[in-house]
Amino acid sequence: MTDTRFDPSSADGRWQRAWEEAGTFTADSHSEKPKSYILEMFPYPSGRIHMGHVRNYTMGDVLARYKKMQGHEVLHPMGWDAFGMPAENAAMEKKVHPGEWTHANIEGMKKQLKGIGFALDWTREFATCDPEYYGHEQSLFLDLYEAGLVYRRSSEVNWDPVDMTVLANEQVIDGKGWRSGAEVEKRKLDQWFLKITDFADDLLDGLGELKDWPDKVRLMQENWIGKSQGLEFSFELSDGTKLPVYTTRPDTIFGASFVAVAADHPVAQSLVADPKVAAFIDECKKGGTTAAALETAEKLGYKTPITAKHPFTGTDLPVFIANFVLMDYGTGAVMGVPGHDQRDFEFATKYELPIARVVAKDVSLAQAPMGEEAEAGDGVIVNSDFLDGMNVEDAKADVIAKAETGGWGEGTTVWRLRDWGISRQRYWGTPIPIIHSPDHGPVPVPKDQLPVKLPDDIDFDTPGNPLERHPTWKHTTCPISGKPALRETDTLDTFVNSSWYFLRFASQPDDVPFDPAEIAKWMPVQHYIGGIEHAILHLLYARFWTRAMERIGKFDVKEPFAALFTQGMVTHETYELGDGSWLSPDEVRKDGADWVAIEDGAPVTAGRVVKMSKSKKNVVDPDAIIAEYGADAVRWFMLSDSPPERDLPWSQDGIEGCGRFVQRLWRLFQQLDTSATGEDPKVDRDLARKAHQAIVAVAEDIEALSFNKAVARIYELTGATEKAKPSESRNFAIRTLMSLVSPMMPHLSEEAWSQADGEGLIADADWPTHDPAMLVEDEVTIAIQHKGKLRDTITAPKGAAKEDLEALALASEKVQRSLDGAEVRKVIVVPDRLVNIVT
RNA sequence: GCGGGUGUGGCGGAAUGGUAGACGCCGGGGACUUAAAAUCCCCUGAGCUUUGCUCGUGCGGGUUCGAGUCCCGCCACCCGCACCA
DSSP: OOOSSOOHHHHHHHHHHHHHHHTTTOOOTTOSSOEEEEEEOOOOOOSSOOHHHHHHHHHHHHHHHHHHHTTOEEEOBOOBOOOSHHHHHHHHHHOOOHHHHHHHHHHHHHHHHHHTTOOOBGGGOOBTTSHHHHHHHHHHHHHHHHTTOEEEEEEEEEEETTTTEEEOGGGEETTEETTTOOBOEEEEEEEEEEOGGGGHHHHHHHHTTOTBSOHHHHHHHHHHHOEEEEEEEEEEETTSOEEEEEESOGGGGGGOOEEEEOTTSHHHHTTTTSHHHHHHHHHHHHSOOSHHHHHHOOOOEEEEEEEEEOTTTOOEEEEEEETTOOTTSTTSEEEEOGGGOHHHHHHHHHTTOOOOOOEESSGGGTTOOOOSSOOOSOOEEOSSGGGTTOBHHHHHHHHHHHHHHHTSEEEEEEESOOOEEOEEOOSSSOBOOEEEETTTEEEEOOGGGOOOOOOSOOOOSSSSOHHHHOSSTTEEEOTTTOOEEEEOOOEEOHHHHTTSHHHHHHOOOSSSSOOHHHHHHHOSBSEEEEEGGGTTHHHHHHHHHHHHHHHTTSOSOOOSBSBEEEEOOEEEEEEEOTTSOEEOGGGEEEETTEEEETTTOOEEEEEEEEEOOTTTTOOOOHHHHHHHHOHHHHHHHHHSSSOTTSOEEOOHHHHHHHHHHHHHHHHHHTTOOTTOOOSOHHHHHHHHHHHHHHHHHHHHHHHTTOHHHHHHHHHHHHHHHHHSOSSHHHHHHHHHHHHHHTTTSHHHHHHHHHHTTOSSOGGGSOOOOOOGGGGSOSEEEEEEEETTEEEEEEEEETTOOHHHHHHHHHHOHHHHHHHTTOOOOEEEEETTTEEEEEO
């Protein structure tokens, strides 16, 4: 009890080593305790930990440490989502091997994470680029292949002709490759797909059970899966063929005035011999794909010589090729009902096609003229023969029934969700374990030959897929015939890596991907924490993979993540010079109310608070902050003020405040006084009560992930404790605070715990117990209102009778002045809360 | 266009229909100090005729003894999806 300041530069590392040596956070699957699996989305090893990681992992860490204190056996692992393009880009730019680059980054980032004191079980660490990991992934891929959930087909891709590689949609910017700047081409390539659409219904229904997921994420997934029900039926065309179309509004079929097909629909393609058709199809493909382009895009059509026969009226409808019809949704062809679909309305207006009313608000409005827009709303069917007078829903059912009995159509469900294309023409990913045999086509690599390892001697000097170019790697033999054959040179989408890593964390035997018994012990993940940017892809793929594993009998878990939490971003003010360039926070200083550049005093505009990013230069490096204030101050900042789902604005003042609070607690923790006897019994009891209340409230707040509220309560108890004179209650409050802050400020707490002769590590200690009797107040403050307005407050014993409270209220001088002799008509008394006098 | 969210002091934000602004940051004043740092104390929504009163949770209505909270109608901003038939 000598030094008056807490020194994180000495204490942080000391306690981190103590936890490591004791194996404090190593999860024991044989433990009899209830199990908690706490997981944060594992990072891509880009090079440095950023504030977003710190916030994400601090939240998970508080939960993990808290659960441990509550007597749970906690699994809180960490690893690396290590395959991906940045490693290949680094290889091309810096001439380093992607593996070397990745492992160096992992080393650096691991050191950073350890320096923040996270309660992680490092014995389970792995990187997805380890052959031990991706070999098991190949084995799971083959299981899915055997189960018929993997198939191969030709598919259109974005092809960068300079880099000679396939680009994801996000990598195509204004039609150009994001790296090369080359005009992107559409190419047809043979690609592998996973049958995620087989699970569309399950994935949709499953959302209903995910009560502890944010509504927002569930809705986003629901929209992404995009279930739609309607009628698929065929028009007989004038050339004798049949044209299937899909509609969700079969009730409006009598309003159809044209038929339209997509530019790449077979009917359109059959007419390309006509140069005008060919020119129109080219025109359609040119159209921009940006949101703005689509917003203003004019509906364009080309009227073909073909006509389609209306199934009920027998009328011949013109068949158009139209730019607004998508080939990859439904059948790539639609019936146009201009009266009740806005796109069809615009199209019909432009090409002067009939716009008929077949739905009206009321039967009497059957002949009402159409307005300036389509009427997509509900109503009663009119001008539609046998459907007249029905409501929309009944009419839909009726038309579907007639189509089915007539044999020309059927009710169907159409999904927006597509099968998952997993082929990537890249080096730094999991090799797809398939051999292309000249005699037997694609043949799975026998499992005893796994893993199919990536070759290390790789040439990144020429563009294209290095696996394709490698002199020997792809040459092998057919597992069936033994004849020369070629390996698949595509690798798996990196989202495959992250679709099952949580299973491998729970169980990592050498011979198989995971042990079902261990999976049963730990899964599902109890709390999964990460960014909202993964709301659809990663979270949908992981759900699919888990269900696919369940379907092929690997285990009984259907949903991988029982509760999901999406945390907000860490943001920072931006600083802009007059010329539009940005300055970083350490290049500016405050000059009175204004900001100026430190270098030359140039005026700086402090701009919007936005996500930390290199381009805006508003990034703050965690390492520098930890070096200055210690890990606990940064962790405390990450939990303070902003609710965790909202954005957290970083500020220098804020971190300084957190640094001060660490020291303030340290001073308080050194004031344990075993000789203290207390002073005023009531004052002592009040402080003890506050401590007991905090034990309950902070626990509730942490369980609700309301860390900002837990923080506020700890501040309150700290303030009250500081003010109190030495007493047993005060010692109790100090010890309580030590425990309550320990999940958040573990280093400070360990240091204080050891100085206070605490047994073992505070990380192994229990959450403090509270005395329920001590939670109850014996005095309450009662608000006195006159006509709903506050006039006075009085102190009364808890549980005082209504009549007593009413009498006390009326006795108040302030109340009497406000009443000013008016007749009291009614008095409302809410026990222990308030009295409202109505005149 | 469709879907979702948010709106409370200078700022981040609290508040089972019951004392709006807890807690933190910024700011102001003071104590200690030769001085600074550190620390401690007080003040800090707006206005007014200041023992106190009035107004105040994006705007306009409503329900209620009582509304930040519930209902109806608007506005603004943010996010997601987007020619999905």
